[in-house]
Amino acid sequence: MTMETALALAGLAVVLALTSAAVSLLAKRVPATLRTVATPLLGLAGLAALAAGLAALVLGGSIQTTLPLGLPWLPWHIRLDALAGFFLLLIGVVTCAVGLYGPAYVRGFEHSEDSLTALGGFSGLFVTGMLMVVLADDAFLFMVAWELMSLSSYFLVAYHHEHGANRRAAFLYLLMAHVGGLMILLAYGVLAAFGTGFSFNELRVAQLPPMWAGVAFTLAFVGFGMKAGLVPLHAWLPAAHPVAPSHISALMSGVMLKVAVYGFIRVVFDLIGEFPWQWGVAVLSIGSVSALYGVLAAMMQSDLKRLLAYSSVENLGIIFIGLGLSLLFLSTGFRALGALAFVAALYHCLNHAVFKGLLFLGAGAILHSTHERDLDQMGGLLRRKPWTGLFFLVGVLSISALPPFNGFVSEWLTFQAALQAWQLESGVLRSIVPIVSAVLALTGALVAATFVKVYGVAFLGQARSRHVRRARRGPWGMQAGQGWLAVLCLLLGAFPTWAIQLIDAVPREVLGSGLPQAGTHGWLWLTPVSAQTASYSGPLVVLMLAGIGLTAFWGLNHLWARGAPVRWVRRGDAWDCGFAPPSPRMQYTATAFAQPIRRIFGLLFTIDESVTEQEDGTTRHRLKIGDRFWGWLYLPIADAVESAAKRVVRLQSGSVRVYLGWTLATLVGLLWIIT
Amino acid sequence: MDHYLTLPGWGIAFVQSFLYIALAPLLVGWVRKVKARLQNRRGAPLLQAYRDLYKLLAKEVRVAHTASPLFRAAPYIVFTATWMAAATVPLLVVDLPTAAIADIIVLVGLLALARVFLALAGMDVGTAFGGMGASREMMIGALAEPAMLMAVFTLTMTAHSTNLSSVIDQHLADGFMLRPSYLFALGGLVLVAIAETGRIPVDNPTTHLELTMIHEAMLLEYSGRHLAMMEWAAQIKLLLYGTLIANVFLPWGIGRGVSAAALGLGLAAVLAKLAVLGVALAVGETVLAKMRIFRAPAFLNLALLLSLLGLLSHVILEVGA
Structure with missing residues (x-):
């Protein structure tokens, strides 16, 4: 070809x-x-x-x-x-x-x-x-x-x-x-x-003075960052992505945000091509803030699709952390390390597209059969929709960056790039990178907590509402769409060396240097910097996890069970420490699950929580969690626009002559500027 | 890397990983025994933990009607992931193939995998205690994991490698050098180990009060061999953290190269170090009281801060010095 x-x-x-x-x-x-x-x-x-x-x-x-x-x-x-x-x-x-x-x-x-x-x-x-x-x-x-x-x-x-x-x-x-x-x-x-x-x-060949290059970079970063949903320009994303039909949400979150990343890479890495280290620091900081804020906001949500949208903010943050590291290394002359961070960012782009697409399709499958987006109404879906449940679990494990799935590999590569920060000359830069990697580590752990909440509340336990209890398996086409992405999650996690050899063409073309040493030890071993520095074997981890797990299962259930005097597994009511049989309403809800995290990181959000006693003696709990950035950034701008509009409205007299006068004045003004 | 991947290397890695599952109950028994003596009790025999496991393995399994297949798969996944994580930590000798398959970041990832399945299993039956335990466990884990990563990054930045064998090699080659970054990292890692293995003051492994439980609350619905797997995994995790602290921060005595003498010396050294750490843990658990659950974040923030200080003091003071 x-x-x-x-x-x-x-x-x-x-x-x-x-x-x-x-x-x-x-x-x-x-x-x-x-x-x-x-x-x-x-x-x-x-x-x-x-x-x-x-x-x-x-x-x-x-x-x-x-x-x-x-x-x-x-x-x-x-x-x-x-x-x-x-x-x-x-x-x-x-x-x-x-x-x-x-x-x-x-x-x-x-x-x-x-x-x-x-x-x-x-x-x-x-x-x-x-x-x-x-x-x-x-x-x-x-x-x-x-x-x-x-x-x-x-x-x-x-x-x-x-x-x-x-x-x-x-x-x-x-x-x-x-x-x-x-x-x-x-x-x-x-x-x-x-x-x-x-x-x-x-x-590409345009010669920009440093100041104008800085202006072009800032404009491109803000423009593409707005589309990519980076904090603080993310406000549209959690509002817009959930309300589209679910397969479109998958395209928007999985793909359209990546097109913004593409634009950023094309303009900054390819067209501008030369950059000072300050740009790297700017991208790193915005990326870190997005990653951490995105996951915390996701943790607070009970609406499944809104939660997934906030988690996209977090993942785009991780991608921009990779790109920021790449800019930092490239601007200080470490081309190979720049390529490593660049590959990590691209790999995460691909991974996020796959697992976020999968999760949105899963959310759509739930919506399709239960008409429900609120986690607090779900429960027990794994037994009602076993295939969607299985595929969603793969998505959850991938997005939580757990081995041996794909999210882990890209996060591992980002960490490997960050751990090479000791090579940087400047002490300030050397200490920025560890702080960023601490943020990345915290983000990764919080993602796991968030998605345990999602899976535990939606798919495990007992159904919390009638329409969820009636959920049935979806049509095969919907399952096939999810299955294709779930298989990719596992393949991209198990065979990272091949994936990286494929991606390697991109940094070779854009940056002029790739990761030649990534696959020098064969397809079994991923050695991004050198075998001495770090190695990971995706296939062997998969093989060993599956091998040991299945052996233990078989050994205990078949070899050990032979000659057992009693029935080997008996079903009964839940024990629950001997209290009354648990009803679905006694389960932890998504809101309850997030409460400890909400308590720790509550300062970052506007939380309005109240418990009121109703007239009939029941109590009502109300919780409203707001985005602080609304108050910090968006409302002041909206107010300014509104008050400016109020002043401008005086021009609107209703008289055609006055309008013609203004038109003439504008025309004269413009002519004056041109000449 | 190629010098790791030898046939004897694989053989010893195999033996070593089985030593982990064999020794794990012993360490727990030892801690319990020392703790009992400190509290003027005679305590259960040293080998009681083995007997408990055997008893659980032989018992019938009782599973709730509301449990999904995940509930029955989780014990095997938790056990396997924890065991694999342990297998990457050098116990007797360094430079084994397991260290090349999975570096220290993978180790943290495998422990996270085990934690996620533990929490999911806790939520599966749909009881209030299970969800409570899962929520708390994930909160503790979310704060402990970054602290752990920062602590190990301090070591890996010094050794310029995330391979645990290389880290230990580097430390041995440096000789006894008092690095401030190591002390911070050690402090951070000890706090993380206490939180992650569910010991006092974060969690109480012997509690019978459901409302204060974290780890145990997720296991309430388990019985028989499922419970045995879960308990065993928890014991392996304790041994893992103990070995990590013992062999990474005080690597002296660990075998280098494959010989009977190296293996024997390595085993003796690690047993001695673990025995001392076990006593320290027992003393700590005797003199401290369990904290309120919402004091735990402050405890873990301290761990994160210590680890980050370690990393920063390394990149600022030690690199280039």
């Missing part, structure tokens, strides 16, 4: 996604088109993107072309290289799962009032937008594709627009996406001002 074929596959993916959008126009007449044609086409688009990305990574070259579209003097440039290939792969993996999962899920909408055309059409355009962002090779096409992605996802967030809260979430999303888009546009503008044109090749 050549790069031409890979590019053709990528083009095919875009065409398929567009076709899926176009076919959805029929869904108004024939509702079944969405289920039978449009959504499977989306899956095929994912498959094509997956193949194209894989080919680009394996071949390792790059190919450019222009399309006869765009502006007369600026045709659309397209380029497929290793970096684009990696993100195509990532988009493809999750879109494939959505293609498998979607048909059964959208069936539930066929009898509702909601417009199927809007769902299918904007899903297709959304995927098209993401694919085009990654393939774009000039700032113009990039921005067009970026806006396509943002706008189509706005309509998906606003899909259930009959609820006021959803409309508000969608508006906030639209607003922040556009402020972010403006920042990115300005960043390209700064780059272009010192270059000769808008294509990435021309931007």
